[in-house]
């Protein structure tokens with residue numbers, strides 16, 4: 001678990017309480033440092049202060065979300081609900097407002113980890129002849145002969161990962177757009193169509209007649225196992 005907080009007393013209290021409950025904890029006191037740490041050692045959850053000395057916490061969320069679905073709980077010192085909405089739109093899973101009780105924070109953390117585990121259990125998926133391994137970040141095509149690696153762009157990975165984690169369920173286009181490019185992108189459905197078309201060309205056995213990466217017209221997309 002990664003704690004990102006620039007108030008030394010609160011950081012220490014969080015560290016002590018979470019370690020006492022058996023969580024493995026690393027800490028950062030600034031945004032850039034936190035992103036570097038998360039890239040070096042992907043955490044299983046992030047507790048994130050919004051008011052950091054270098055980056056706005058919302059930017060940290062966006063950056064984390066560009067490559068990961070790790071549960072993020074925001075520690076908000078701000079009274080306005082606009083910041084919370086901004087943080088949730090950027091991809092935070094939950095928030096607590098300072099001052100918060102340690103028990104409440106830990107209950108929310110447990111809930112976030114449970115939600116993550118419930119859809120994170122499966123990590124390998126097949127799309128036709130392709131095998132997708134989410135933790136390894138690899139796609140391999142096995143159509144007779146030697147397995148061939150398939151290269152996906154960062155955006156294609158993000159789209160695919162979101163769809164696979166909701167296997168069998170409709171994922172609204174607005175959710176994909178917001179998670180990928182932020183709330184201002186809600187109208188950019190053509191970008192999504194473009195990336196979906198490329199994913200199908202790379203992964204489906206018969207791209208014009210996809211069997212796994214499905215469009216729900218006017219609604220969104222679905223990964224059909």
Ligand code: CA
Nearest residue numbers: 006049051052
């Ligand atoms: Ca702060």
